Amino acid sequence: MFRKFATAAVLAATTLSSAALAEFKPLEEDPKEINFGIISTESTSNLKAQWVPLMKDMEKALGMKVNAFFAPDYAGIIEGMRFGKVHVAWFGNKSGMEAVDRAGGEVFVQTSKADGSQGYYSHIITQADNDNINSLEDIFKCDKSLNFGIGDPNSTSGFLVPSYYVFAKNNVDPKSCFKTVRNANHETNLMATANKQVDVAANNSEQIGRSKIKAPDAAAKIKVIWTSPKIPSDPMVYRKDLSKELKSKIKGFFLSYGRFGDVEAAKKVLAGISDGQGLFMESNNTQLYPIRQLALFKDKLKIQGSEGASDSAKAEKIQLIDKKLSELDILVANQ
Known part of the structure; x- marks a missing residue:
C-alpha cells in the first residue's frame, strides 16, 4: 500500500x-x-x-x-x-x-x-422555437451565419468541455465557423439565447435548473441540443x-x-x-x-490539426502530452 x-x-x-x-x-x-x-x-x-x-x-x-x-x-x-x-x-x-x-x-x-x-453537465442550447437547429450537425454548416456564445475561458462547462467534446473532437474551429464568438457567464449566455441575441450558446445543467426557478419565462425559451458526459x-x-x-x-x-x-x-x-x-x-x-486529462486531450487534438509546424516538432509535443496522459492514467488507477 x-x-x-x-x-x-x-x-x-x-x-x-x-x-x-x-x-x-x-x-x-x-x-x-x-x-x-x-x-x-x-x-x-x-x-x-x-x-x-x-x-x-x-x-x-x-x-x-x-x-x-x-x-x-x-x-x-x-x-x-x-x-x-x-x-x-x-x-x-x-x-x-x-x-x-x-x-x-x-x-x-x-x-x-x-x-x-454529485456532478453536472455542459449543454449547447438554442431557442426553443428554432426548428433549424436540433443537433450539433445543424450548427456545423460553418457558413458564418450563426452567432455563438461561449463561456469564460476558465469555465469548465462553459468553455473547456464544449471546446473539447463539441469542437476539437469534430475538427471545428469556432472562430472560422461562426459569425461571432463571444465570451460571457452562464446567466448572460442563457438570457442572450432566450432573447435571440445569439443563435447558439454553451451553458450547463445548473444554470438551466436555476433559471427554471428564477427566470422561468427565459428558461422556457431555450432548448438543449447537446449534453456532455458528467462533470465532477x-x-x-x-x-x-x-x-x-x-x-x-x-x-x-x-x-x-x-x-x-x-x-x-x-x-x-x-x-x-x-x-x-x-x-x-x-x-x-x-x-x-x-x-487535467481533458485539457491535455484538447491540446493534443489542437497540435495534431495545426498547420505550419513540422511533423517532427508536432510529434515531440504529442509525445510529451502522451507521457503526461499515461502518468495521469496511473494516478487515476491509484485513487
Whole structure:
C-alpha cells in the first residue's frame, strides 16, 4: 500500500512539475479576516444573494470576519488567490485547476445536490422555437451565419468541455465557423439565447435548473441540443499555506454545515445556491485529474490539426502530452 501511494505521489509531482513552477505570493501569516472568492457564473447581485448567507454562518463558526470577494471574470478570483487577496473560493474544476497550479490553492471539499448526487453537465442550447437547429450537425454548416456564445475561458462547462467534446473532437474551429464568438457567464449566455441575441450558446445543467426557478419565462425559451458526459461537482479551494489549524476550522465548517447545529437553517441556505445545493463532501486535488486529462486531450487534438509546424516538432509535443496522459492514467488507477 505504501509503495502504491509513493508511486502515485511521485507521478503527481512529475505530472504537475511545470505547473508547480508558477509563482504565487506566500502568506506571511494567517489572515485576520477571510476573503471568500466567488466565480462570476452570473451577476454579482445574484451571487451575493446565494452565497452571503453561508458566509455569515461561516463567520459565526470561525469567530472571524468573512468578506465576499467578487470579480468580473474567473481570472480575477484566481489572481486574487495567487496574490493572497482571496483565501477561500468556490471554483469550477477548470478554474480550480488553475488556482491549484498557479495560485497556491488546494481542493478540500466539493459541492453536491440536495439529493446527495454529485456532478453536472455542459449543454449547447438554442431557442426553443428554432426548428433549424436540433443537433450539433445543424450548427456545423460553418457558413458564418450563426452567432455563438461561449463561456469564460476558465469555465469548465462553459468553455473547456464544449471546446473539447463539441469542437476539437469534430475538427471545428469556432472562430472560422461562426459569425461571432463571444465570451460571457452562464446567466448572460442563457438570457442572450432566450432573447435571440445569439443563435447558439454553451451553458450547463445548473444554470438551466436555476433559471427554471428564477427566470422561468427565459428558461422556457431555450432548448438543449447537446449534453456532455458528467462533470465532477465544483471544488471549494483554500490557500494551501494557511495554517493547519485554520484549514481544519474551515474544512470543519463546510463538512458540518447542514449536518450539525441548526440543520434546517443551513439546508435552506444551501437550497438557495445555484439550482439547489446539498451538503459539502470530502475532496482533494485528485478530483481534478479528469479535467487535467481533458485539457491535455484538447491540446493534443489542437497540435495534431495545426498547420505550419513540422511533423517532427508536432510529434515531440504529442509525445510529451502522451507521457503526461499515461502518468495521469496511473494516478487515476491509484485513487
